[in-house]
Amino acid sequence: xxxxxxxxxxxxxxxxMDEEMSLxxxxxxxxxxNAVREADIPGVTEICPANASFQVRYDPDVTAPDEMxxxxxxxxxxxxxxxxxxxxxxxxxxxxxxDPWTHETLMRFRERHQDPEGTDLDYAARINGYDSVEAFIxxxxxxxxxxxxxxxxxxxxxxxxxxxxxxxIEVPKYLRPRTDTPKQTVGYGGSFSCIYSVRGAGxxxxxxxxxxxxxxxxxxxxxxxxxxxxxxxxxIVKWKPIDRAEYDRILAEVDANTWAPRIAEVxxxxxxxxxxxxxxxxKLMEALNDA
Amino acid sequence: xxLKIVKSGLATTIQDMxxxxxxxxxxxxxxxxxxxxxxxxxxxxxxxxxxAGLEAVFMGPEIxxxxxxxxxxxxxxxxVMVDGEPRETWTSxxxxxxxxxxxxxxxxxxxxxxAVSGGIATEPDLGSRSTYPIGAxxxxxxxxxxxxxxLPVGDAPTxxxxxxxxxxxxxxxxxxxxxxxxxxxxxxxLTDTAGQQFFEDTWTVAAEADRMGYRFKGGxxxxxxxxxxxxxxxxxxxxxxxxxxxxxxxxxxxxxEPIVLHRDAVSGGGYFTLGxxxxxxxxxxxQLQPNTQVNFVNVDMDTALAARADRKAIIRKIREELG
Numbered sequence: 297x298x299x300x301x302x303x304x305x306x307x308x309x310x311x312x313m314d315e316e317m318s319l320x321x322x323x324x325x326x327x328x329x330n331a332v333r334e335a336d337i338p339g340v341t342e343i344c345p346a347n348a349s350f351q352v353r354y355d356p357d358v359t360a361p362d363e364m365x366x367x368x369x370x371x372x373x374x375x376x377x378x379x380x381x382x383x384x385x386x387x388x389x390x391x392x393x394x395d396p397w398t399h400e401t402l403m404r405f406r407e408r409h410q411d412p413e414g415t416d417l418d419y420a421a422r423i424n425g426y427d428s429v430e431a432f433i434x435x436x437x438x439x440x441x442x443x444x445x446x447x448x449x450x451x452x453x454x455x456x457x458x459x460x461x462x463x464x465i466e467v468p469k470y471l472r473p474r475t476d477t478p479k480q481t482v483g484y485g486g487s488f489s490c491i492y493s494v495r496g497a498g499x500x501x502x503x504x505x506x507x508x509x510x511x512x513x514x515x516x517x518x519x520x521x522x523x524x525x526x527x528x529x530x531x532i533v534k535w536k537p538i539d540r541a542e543y544d545r546i547l548a549e550v551d552a553n554t555w556a557p558r559i560a561e562v563x564x565x566x567x568x569x570x571x572x573x574x575x576x577x578x579k580l581m582e583a584l585n586d587a
Numbered sequence: 588x589x590l591k592i593v594k595s596g597l598a599t600t601i602q603d604m605x606x607x608x609x610x611x612x613x614x615x616x617x618x619x620x621x622x623x624x625x626x627x628x629x630x631x632x633x634x635x636x637x638x639a640g641l642e643a644v645f646m647g648p649e650i651x652x653x654x655x656x657x658x659x660x661x662x663x664x665x666x667v668m669v670d671g672e673p674r675e676t677w678t679s680x681x682x683x684x685x686x687x688x689x690x691x692x693x694x695x696x697x698x699x700x701x702a703v704s705g706g707i708a709t710e711p712d713l714g715s716r717s718t719y720p721i722g723a724x725x726x727x728x729x730x731x732x733x734x735x736x737x738l739p740v741g742d743a744p745t746x747x748x749x750x751x752x753x754x755x756x757x758x759x760x761x762x763x764x765x766x767x768x769x770x771x772x773x774x775x776x777l778t779d780t781a782g783q784q785f786f787e788d789t790w791t792v793a794a795e796a797d798r799m800g801y802r803f804k805g806g807x808x809x810x811x812x813x814x815x816x817x818x819x820x821x822x823x824x825x826x827x828x829x830x831x832x833x834x835x836x837x838x839x840x841x842x843x844e845p846i847v848l849h850r851d852a853v854s855g856g857g858y859f860t861l862g863x864x865x866x867x868x869x870x871x872x873x874q875l876q877p878n879t880q881v882n883f884v885n886v887d888m889d890t891a892l893a894a895r896a897d898r899k900a901i902i903r904k905i906r907e908e909l910g
Contacts, residue, residue, distance in 0.1 A: 302771045302772055302774075303769060303771040303772075303863075303888065304771060304772050304833025304835075304836055304860070304862075304863045305769050305771075305833055305834070305835050305836070305862070305863030305864060305865055305866060305891070306769060306865055306866050306888060306891040306892060306895060307833070307834065307835075307866050308833040308834070308863070310771070310772055310830075310831070310833065312830065314817075315817040315820070315827075315828070316817035316818040316819055316820070316828065317817070317818055317819025317820075317828045318818075341607045341608065342607060342608065342610045342611065343611060344610050344611040344831045344854060344855070345611065346829065346830045346831045346855055347819070347828050347829055347830065348819075348828050348830070349828075349830040349831065350831065351830075351831035351833065353607075353610070353833075353834070356866075356892060356895065357895070357899075360892075361888055361892075362888075445829060445855060446611065446612050446613060447610075447611065447612065447613040447831065447853075447854035447855040448613050448853050448854060448855055448856060449613045449721050449722065449853055449854075450612075450613050450614060450721060450722040451612050451613055451614070452613055454829060456819075461818065466819075468821055468822050468823075469821060469857070485821065485857065486819050486820060486821045486826070486828070486829065486857060487818065487819040488819070488829065493613075494721060494722065494723075496721060511722070513712065513722060513723040513724050513729060514723075525612045525614075
């Protein structure tokens with residue numbers, strides 16, 4: 297991992313921990329962006345952590361660009377020393393895989409896809425070496441995921457699966473982005489899953505849909521009254537496969553502001569996780585049983 | 588008092604100086620695309636410079652006033668009329684109760700800024716009245732104005748008619764427009780030849796040009812330095828592991844059509860960016876019509892900072908002028 301510092305125009309400093317994705321790069325990016333926040337450098341207006349990088353926006357009339365870059369660089373040694381552990385939460389997110397709404401949408405944009413003959417799930421299962429769509433779906437939801445970035449639009453989470461690299465699912469994005477994606481579609485692009493927080497354009501493959509509202513500008517949803525965005529970097533997600541009947545039931549409860557996701561507080565320690573991923577994940581997911 | 592929207596124009600939105608602080612959640616700062624013009628319009632009618640006004644793109648709205656108010660229209664050259672009688676742009680005038688403000692056909696630029704004494708007083712979201720339709724924030728219930736809307740306006744005294752911003756202090760893009768670029772970010776992904784081409788070629792503003800971003804076409808395709816794509820980046824040579832996007836950053840998906848992200852930028856994504864438009868030239872993009880020719884000009888940080896100071900000096904002069 298070699299850190300790279302660069303400017304984004306005269307108002308941004310961009311720091312890339314690594315060209316490739318890894319949990320190590322994510323942890324370093326998160327702890328360094330936290331260190332920048334704590335350093336309280338004059339002129340800083342936005343600190344945006346991403347998967348393996350982060351960006352600082354600032355007023356160069358308050359702190360000059362070279363000085364800003366140097367002050368951020370000086371914080372790198374702190375991030376290197378920081379413990380790779382955090383107190384976070386695991387959330388169970390219900391997913392209706394192979395739902396009719398993303399299916400209708402993917403058929404409508406078939407000519408923009410790598411494989412116009414099948415569905416997004418058929419294609420993703422095949423290129424990742426799974427015998428069946430069912431086996432692929434099981435791989436998608438059986439191990440938990442880390443929210444490694446929130447962004448693109450309106451609180452959209454990017455998620456990275458907590459498994460060995462050779463078990464990571466990888467799929468390309470659509471050849472040309474769609475102009476429409478149903479709200480709360482569970483998508484996939486590169487090595488990331490996502491939940492589309494609002495309806496709109498998108499290029500990720502579509503696997504299913506969640507009835508769980510994750511962005512509510514009116515803040516009426518029972519679990520979004522304090523803040524309009526649900527996810528934050530560092531959250532851990534366990535997908536729970538559901539059928540149409542359960543989807544309809546949860547959706548009605550979300551709309552009535554009576555539903556809330558299962559959430560448990562957990563510790564995540566990267567070194568311990570790396571020693572025994574499956575065992576560590578089992579313990580993480582057990583916490584949901586008591587939630 | 589309220590402003591009665593009779594006709595909404597093409598996409599007329601309430602904008603102020605935006606809501607910085609939420610970009611890490613994918614909520615952009617938003618606000619007037621051409622901030623200098625919005626500030627000037629507010630100064631002309633005696634408002635705080637950060638007050639909310641209307642941004643009208645390509646076509647003006649039609650608005651009935653219910654009480655007396657001072658109004659100024661800046662930015663694009665969009666002919667202004669009060670009950671059918673012409674008024675000057677960049678100049679304050681008075682609207683009487685029952686009078687209707689309307690607009691003629693666009694002559695230059697792309698976005699007109701309409702300030703009303705007292706400022707538009709809709710409910711702010713996350714500290715700003717700026718309209719962000721994707722996230723349903725600000726504006727009128729999170730959307731652009733529609734016929735039938737009644738927009739609340741704050742109480743404020745009117746100002747003298749005929750207060751005007753001198754022509755020398757009205758800033759707009761030339762033709763062809765020049766947009767200054769500071770290279771950086773993932774610039775190293777381009778071959779030397781591609782980097783030169785980007786600045787040599789003349790580009791044209793494409794039809795896909797809005798508050799989120801402006802797309803350009805007509806230049807030669809850009810070639811990338813060959814590499815094995817990093818894990819998690821995706822197969823296309825223009826892909827990176829999804830990262831943050833800077834305001835003004837220039838991405839070139841597939842190496843073909845550059846996209847400059849503007850005030851309603853998506854906060855991140857998986858395309859390489861070759862650098863960013865300097866902050867001083869962001870206002871100019873808001874005044875570019877589709878099919879306008881554009882040359883990107885390679886500058887260094889010192890030039891970017893000097894241009895930033897020049898733009899601030901213009902705003903200061905307008906402030907002094909209108910004291």
